[in-house]
Amino acid sequence: MITVSIDAMGGDHGPAVIVPGAAKSLERHPELRFIFFGQEDKVVPILERHPRLNDASKFVHCDVSVRMDDKPSQALRQGRWKSSMWKAIEAVKSGEADVCVSAGNTGALMAMSKFCLRTMADIERPAIAAIWPTLRGESIVLDVGATIGADAQQLVDFSVMGAAMARALIEVKQPTVGLLNVGVEEIKGQEEVREAGRLLRQSNLTTLDYHGFVEGDDLGQGTVDVVVAEGFSGNIALKTAEGTAKQIAEYLRAAMGRTMMARLGYLLARGAFSQLRDKMDPRKVNGGVFLGLNGIVIKSHGGTDAEGFAAAIDVGYDMVRNQLLVKIETDLKYFHGRRANGKEPALEVSEQSG
Structure with missing residues (x-):
C-alpha cells in the first residue's frame, strides 16, 4: 500500500x-x-x-x-x-x-x-520539476519556480535529480540532459550556465547523458529527457507553454464553429480532434515534484x-x-563523493563572482 x-x-x-x-x-x-x-x-x-x-x-x-x-x-x-x-x-x-x-x-x-x-x-536549495508533454512523449523540466538565480553547482544538482526522476517516471536507464540556454554554442549564455555545462561534460556520470545546451523550441520537440533551468526562466517557459496551449485550443474552437462546412469538417474529424484535445490537456500532466x-x-x-x-x-x-528518493540519494552521493575525492572537475570561481 x-x-x-x-x-x-x-x-x-x-x-x-x-x-x-x-x-x-x-x-x-x-x-x-x-x-x-x-x-x-x-x-x-x-x-x-x-x-x-x-x-x-x-x-x-x-x-x-x-x-x-x-x-x-x-x-x-x-x-x-x-x-x-x-x-x-x-x-x-x-x-x-x-x-x-x-x-x-x-x-x-x-x-x-x-x-x-x-x-x-x-543540496542547498530544492527545485520544482514538471512533466512536459513533447512530440516524443514526455520530458522532465526543472526548476520551474523554486530557485531564482541558481548557480552552477545548483544547476548540476538539478541535473542529477532530474535524471533520477526521469528514470523513476519515464523509466529511461540513462536519461539525456540539456541545459536551457539562449543558444547551443558553448560560448553563449550566462556564466553559471556555461560553468554547469563544463562540469557536466567532464563528470562522466553513468546515470545521465549530458546532451549540451538546448533552446526553448527543444522543449516541445523532446530533444532531451530532462531540461534544466534556473527557476525564473523555467517558470516563464512553463507559463508560456500553458498559455500557448489554451490559445491554440481557443483558435480551433472558434474556427470549427465559424461556418457550416467547418462544423461538418469537425464532425468528420471528431476523433482526431479528440486526440489533439487530450494531448493538449494540461490536467493530464498536472503535478510538480519538489526535488x-x-x-x-x-x-x-x-x-x-x-x-x-x-x-x-x-x-x-x-x-x-519507483523509489524516487532512493535514486536521488544514490546519484547525489555518488557525484558529490567523486567531487570530494578529486575525481570530478572543481567549480571554477571567476573574478566577477569573487
Missing part, C-alpha cells in the same frame, strides 16, 4: 475538487490509502459521498488553512503545527504517509516542506479540477512506487 497525505483545504476550490480527485485516483490505484487534513464540516460531508474512498481514508481535523494569497513567511509563522498544509507534510516526515499532495499556495508549501522535511545532504527534500511533496495547480488533482496524486504514486 502507498499512503497519500492530502491538504484538503488547498487550491481555489478546496475539498469540492480535491476529494473527488482522490476518488478518481483510487479507481486507478486500488492499493492507495489516504489521510485528509482539513476542516471537518467542509471535508467529511464530501468524503461520505464517496464510500469507497471513505473506507480507504482517515480524516484529521485542522482549524487553520493556508490561504492562496498568504506570504510564505506569514504562512510558515502562523500555520506551523496547526494548518492542514503543515500536518499533511508532517505526516510524510513521521512516516505515516509516503507522499504529500497539495494544491495550495506554492510559496507556503515550499517553505513549509523545506522547514519540515529539510533538504538532502549536499531535493527528505520526502516527496507534489504541488498540484491551484485552479485544476478533479481530473487534474487525480493526475497529481498519480505522479506521487509513481514517484513512491
Whole structure:
C-alpha cells in the first residue's frame, strides 16, 4: 500500500475538487490509502459521498488553512503545527504517509516542506520539476519556480535529480540532459550556465547523458529527457507553454464553429480532434515534484479540477512506487563523493563572482 497525505483545504476550490480527485485516483490505484487534513464540516460531508474512498481514508481535523494569497513567511509563522498544509507534510516526515499532495499556495508549501522535511545532504536549495508533454512523449523540466538565480553547482544538482526522476517516471536507464540556454554554442549564455555545462561534460556520470545546451523550441520537440533551468526562466517557459496551449485550443474552437462546412469538417474529424484535445490537456500532466527534500511533496495547480488533482496524486504514486528518493540519494552521493575525492572537475570561481 502507498499512503497519500492530502491538504484538503488547498487550491481555489478546496475539498469540492480535491476529494473527488482522490476518488478518481483510487479507481486507478486500488492499493492507495489516504489521510485528509482539513476542516471537518467542509471535508467529511464530501468524503461520505464517496464510500469507497471513505473506507480507504482517515480524516484529521485542522482549524487553520493556508490561504492562496498568504506570504510564505506569514504562512510558515502562523500555520506551523496547526494548518492542514503543515500536518499533511508532517505526516510524510513521521512516516505515516509516503507522499504529500497539495494544491495550495506554492510559496507556503515550499517553505513549509523545506522547514519540515529539510533538504538532502549536499543540496542547498530544492527545485520544482514538471512533466512536459513533447512530440516524443514526455520530458522532465526543472526548476520551474523554486530557485531564482541558481548557480552552477545548483544547476548540476538539478541535473542529477532530474535524471533520477526521469528514470523513476519515464523509466529511461540513462536519461539525456540539456541545459536551457539562449543558444547551443558553448560560448553563449550566462556564466553559471556555461560553468554547469563544463562540469557536466567532464563528470562522466553513468546515470545521465549530458546532451549540451538546448533552446526553448527543444522543449516541445523532446530533444532531451530532462531540461534544466534556473527557476525564473523555467517558470516563464512553463507559463508560456500553458498559455500557448489554451490559445491554440481557443483558435480551433472558434474556427470549427465559424461556418457550416467547418462544423461538418469537425464532425468528420471528431476523433482526431479528440486526440489533439487530450494531448493538449494540461490536467493530464498536472503535478510538480519538489526535488531535493527528505520526502516527496507534489504541488498540484491551484485552479485544476478533479481530473487534474487525480493526475497529481498519480505522479506521487509513481514517484513512491519507483523509489524516487532512493535514486536521488544514490546519484547525489555518488557525484558529490567523486567531487570530494578529486575525481570530478572543481567549480571554477571567476573574478566577477569573487
